[in-house]
Amino acid sequence: MRWSVRPAQYLALVLYLLFLGFPLLWLISASVKSSAELNSLSVNLIPSEWHWDNYGEALSRQGLLHSAFNSLLVALASTVLAILISVPAAYVLARLKGKLRIAGVTWILVSQVFPVVLVILPLFLVLRTLGLADSLVGLTLVHTTYILPFALWMLQGYVAAIPVDLEEAGAMDGATRFTVLRTIVFPLLAPGVVATAMFSFVSSWNEFFFALVLLQSPENYTLPITLTMFIGGEGKVALGPLAAGAVLAAIPSIAFFSLLRKKLTGGLMAGAVKG
Amino acid sequence: MTTATQPRRAAPAPPPRPKKTTQARTRRREAIALVMPSLIPILVLSVAPLVIGIVLAFTDTRLVRHPDFGFAGIDNFVRLGGNSLFWDSLRIGLIWTVGVTVLQLAAAMGLALLLNSGLKLQGLTRVLALIPWAMPPVVVAIMWQMIYSANGGPLNAFLGSIGLPDGINWLGDFNTALPAVIVVGVWVGMPQTTVTLLAGLQQIPTELHEAAAVDGAGAWRRFTAVTWPSMRPIVSSITSLNFIWNFNSFSLVYVLTAGGPGGKTMVPVLFVYLEAFKNREIGYAAAMGLVLVIVVVALLAIYLRSQFRGDRPERGR
Numbered sequence: 001m002r003w004s005v006r007p008a009q010y011l012a013l014v015l016y017l018l019f020l021g022f023p024l025l026w027l028i029s030a031s032v033k034s035s036a037e038l039n040s041l042s043v044n045l046i047p048s049e050w051h052w053d054n055y056g057e058a059l060s061r062q063g064l065l066h067s068a069f070n071s072l073l074v075a076l077a078s079t080v081l082a083i084l085i086s087v088p089a090a091y092v093l094a095r096l097k098g099k100l101r102i103a104g105v106t107w108i109l110v111s112q113v114f115p116v117v118l119v120i121l122p123l124f125l126v127l128r129t130l131g132l133a134d135s136l137v138g139l140t141l142v143h144t145t146y147i148l149p150f151a152l153w154m155l156q157g158y159v160a161a162i163p164v165d166l167e168e169a170g171a172m173d174g175a176t177r178f179t180v181l182r183t184i185v186f187p188l189l190a191p192g193v194v195a196t197a198m199f200s201f202v203s204s205w206n207e208f209f210f211a212l213v214l215l216q217s218p219e220n221y222t223l224p225i226t227l228t229m230f231i232g233g234e235g236k237v238a239l240g241p242l243a244a245g246a247v248l249a250a251i252p253s254i255a256f257f258s259l260l261r262k263k264l265t266g267g268l269m270a271g272a273v274k275g
Numbered sequence: 276m277t278t279a280t281q282p283r284r285a286a287p288a289p290p291p292r293p294k295k296t297t298q299a300r301t302r303r304r305e306a307i308a309l310v311m312p313s314l315i316p317i318l319v320l321s322v323a324p325l326v327i328g329i330v331l332a333f334t335d336t337r338l339v340r341h342p343d344f345g346f347a348g349i350d351n352f353v354r355l356g357g358n359s360l361f362w363d364s365l366r367i368g369l370i371w372t373v374g375v376t377v378l379q380l381a382a383a384m385g386l387a388l389l390l391n392s393g394l395k396l397q398g399l400t401r402v403l404a405l406i407p408w409a410m411p412p413v414v415v416a417i418m419w420q421m422i423y424s425a426n427g428g429p430l431n432a433f434l435g436s437i438g439l440p441d442g443i444n445w446l447g448d449f450n451t452a453l454p455a456v457i458v459v460g461v462w463v464g465m466p467q468t469t470v471t472l473l474a475g476l477q478q479i480p481t482e483l484h485e486a487a488a489v490d491g492a493g494a495w496r497r498f499t500a501v502t503w504p505s506m507r508p509i510v511s512s513i514t515s516l517n518f519i520w521n522f523n524s525f526s527l528v529y530v531l532t533a534g535g536p537g538g539k540t541m542v543p544v545l546f547v548y549l550e551a552f553k554n555r556e557i558g559y560a561a562a563m564g565l566v567l568v569i570v571v572v573a574l575l576a577i578y579l580r581s582q583f584r585g586d587r588p589e590r591g592r
Binding site: 010012016024087123148213249256 | 301302305306309313314320321322323325327328331336382385389392394396399400402405407409410411412413414417418419420421422428429432462465466516519520522525530544547548551552557560565567571575
């Protein structure tokens, strides 16, 4: 690299950082501005005075806290379900060759091609028949469905990264397959399971479409739905509380992804980059 | 890079296994035992809806209290042929999908190359790069509504300060709504693509670049002769995935514009949603959904074929 190139490169990088980072900074800034400052047409990234009331107001409005709790319940339950279902399946998918593997990989890919809007139609009809359409139980089942392919994909990548030799060594010592799984594979897989679980949790926490279709009663709303209720008609938006609510909704996902950056990209990559 | 990121090529041929030993049979049985508890929920929760969804497309099911499933043959599809609004939305959907996918790839490739050339600020960029992808789509939409706002939005303020017209209602104007939404789509999708491409770039042996440099190749020539060819498999897989995700993405556009102004951002998934849950035409909406699936698969097939001219993609056999 010649030195003359460097300044230009840094300029490009700064522009990228601005594009990626500025909207988020603006949102955070709006969440601590007074309504007077938001309504005046002055544009400052740094608020003239820090105004924390927006957060209090957001939390007290329209059951935001209640819907955050709903989101938490659904995200936890669907994560546990998805992990329980996908750990054994991912093991088989990664370890066994042949028809089963092809079927599994094909299904994962095919499930991505179908738009959720087509998948939700039969799910909705079935859930309504069961009386679960407007319920957190129904939403949990649907979220589990939605998360499964991703969880399987990530986990089988983590399984594939565990050398088979270890298992064979265990088998040589006369241990049964299930003993080998318990004592060798699962301990090694644990970090991958944690990463997958967090990814699943965030996927459910963020999910909007299924919640929009299924949930009718305000007491069942999840956080994203309640947030859209904040957006009133044009001009009636309470920008400060809306921004504060949005920041609160984004905190878990940002925290998880900052913690798990390396792990996560590893897992997704293992599935994504197939030579 | 962890070992998990190593691309898994087709495994070398396994050593010949003695057939029909009790060991082989136990292995099979164990595999079945392992997969069974997960296979049933997978079948019930995801395979069944796909199949029923396809079946619904050939019925006249409506969203009423007691729906009756009347078989309608290809009536829905015939009706769809004459529905110009649907075809309009398909056209908008393709502009949205191709626009976002191409710009995502270009922007992500630029950033990945920058990061790969050993600049500082790597850590900051990586954190920033993953945040858009991790955020709830609803929050992203709210955020960008503020950025684009016609009264007091920072984008207009910035344009005004450099002497450009500054009263544009980006999301409400017929001409700017779709491009504005596409930019948000790029913002969301670029990070994940960048990370994937960066991982690919880091797997290219440096010797190749050094050899090319010794032969007197400039930066651009090195990119076209060394980087791009080595990246092709990764680029085509991430592009295919992005294409599917972008085509099927709903929440972002729904919250940003709800398909407006005047249907200018009415992407097809939004159209199908309205048909199913506002007009209560489940069967008709399912037919639309099926057409979308066919369109995506056809476009993917064309794209992948163009990528693998001459060299056949690996086939698991």
